[in-house]
Amino acid sequence: MATRPRSPQLDDTSKAIIEQLQVDGRKSYAEIGKAVGLSEAAVRQRVQRLTDSGVMQIVAVTDPLQLGFYRQAMIGLKVSGDTRVVAEALAAMPAVDYVVLTAGTFDILAEVVCEDDDDLIALLNADIRKIDGVHTTETFVYLKLHKQLYNWGTR
Numbered sequence: 001m002a003t004r005p006r007s008p009q010l011d012d013t014s015k016a017i018i019e020q021l022q023v024d025g026r027k028s029y030a031e032i033g034k035a036v037g038l039s040e041a042a043v044r045q046r047v048q049r050l051t052d053s054g055v056m057q058i059v060a061v062t063d064p065l066q067l068g069f070y071r072q073a074m075i076g077l078k079v080s081g082d083t084r085v086v087a088e089a090l091a092a093m094p095a096v097d098y099v100v101l102t103a104g105t106f107d108i109l110a111e112v113v114c115e116d117d118d119d120l121i122a123l124l125n126a127d128i129r130k131i132d133g134v135h136t137t138e139t140f141v142y143l144k145l146h147k148q149l150y151n152w153g154t155r
Contacts, residue, residue, distance in 0.1 A: 076106035
């Protein structure tokens with residue numbers, strides 16, 4: 001039986017800071033401090049610890065369509081051999097923005113962002129299908145992104 005990695009223990013204040021940043025990642029440390037009852041310096045330190053430990057990232061999320069990437073897709077891959085090796089090869093590709101090992105119909109799911117359908121076809125044929133161990137692929141083209149949120153909280 002596999003052991004789960006230990007989750008960092010977050011106190012209620014750290015959770016509140018994360019939730020404030022999930023609502024608005026550009027919120028100032030002073031504003032967060034007022035909301036959670038800490039000084040600006042204390043919030044800055046906690047945010048630094050949370051990012052240094054890998055508990056959270058603060059990033060800009062772009063709209064691919066606004067940047068000229070008109071084709072997004074999820075690709076399901078059936079793999080022979082070590083799925084981790086294939087996942088690493090996929091993760092190294094600039095067009096691939098999400099890779100997850102799964103249990104079920106597919107061994108790996110990979111989300112891609114491409115300029116257009118020709119770019120997607122080239123990625124599939126010239127790159128993804130040529131990875132050693134890739135047995136089959138199934139591509140799920142996104143017609144419309146209906147919901148995408150990053151504010152699931154800290155529980």
